[in-house]
Amino acid sequence: MSLEKILSIGGKPGLYRLLTQTRSGFVAESLLDKKRTTVSAQSNVSVLSEIAIYTLEEEMPLGEVFQKIQVKEKGGKTSVGHKEDKLKLEEYFFEVLPNYDEDRVYASDIKKVIQWYNILQDNGITEFVKDSEDALEEE
Structure with a gap:
């Protein structure tokens, strides 16, 4: 499953899988x-495939950041928990993404990235970036 069906819903903890649309x-x-929940169209919802992290050069899609974490952790969960202190989180993120923009990426953002990555790992969702061949087939 790709990140296009995975959602973050404002005010609700964790991540959600999109099942179906209603009116x-x-x-x-x-x-x-x-647990299943109905979410209104007015809710603050973000699709993970649409989220990006600021770097010094450009914005990097969240899937690519997850891919870098996956490589660093050799396919396992993160060695740092999302509840670690700010300094530890920033050190870890700097190892994963050395060019992230420290002025625009906050510790709370890093916490979310780490927490979301671990939730996806727990659910066996480990394909974060579409292969270039897959992308060509869809065009």
Whole structure:
């Protein structure tokens, strides 16, 4: 499963899998407890494939950041928990993405990236970036 069906819903913890759309919004399933919830179209919802992290040169798609974490951790969960102190989180993120923009990427953002990566790992979602061959086939 790709990041295009994975959502972050404002005010709700964790990540959600998009199940189906309804007239007034959509139905999503929590990746934490598998409970289904209906979400209105007015809710603050972000699709993970649309999120990017600021670097000094450009914005890097979140999937590519997850890919870098996956390489660093050899396919496992992160060696740093999302509840670590600010300095430890920043050191870890600097190892993963040395050119991230420290002025625009906050410790709270790093916490989310680490937490989301681990949630995806727990759910067996490890394909973060579409292969270039797959992208060509869809065009």
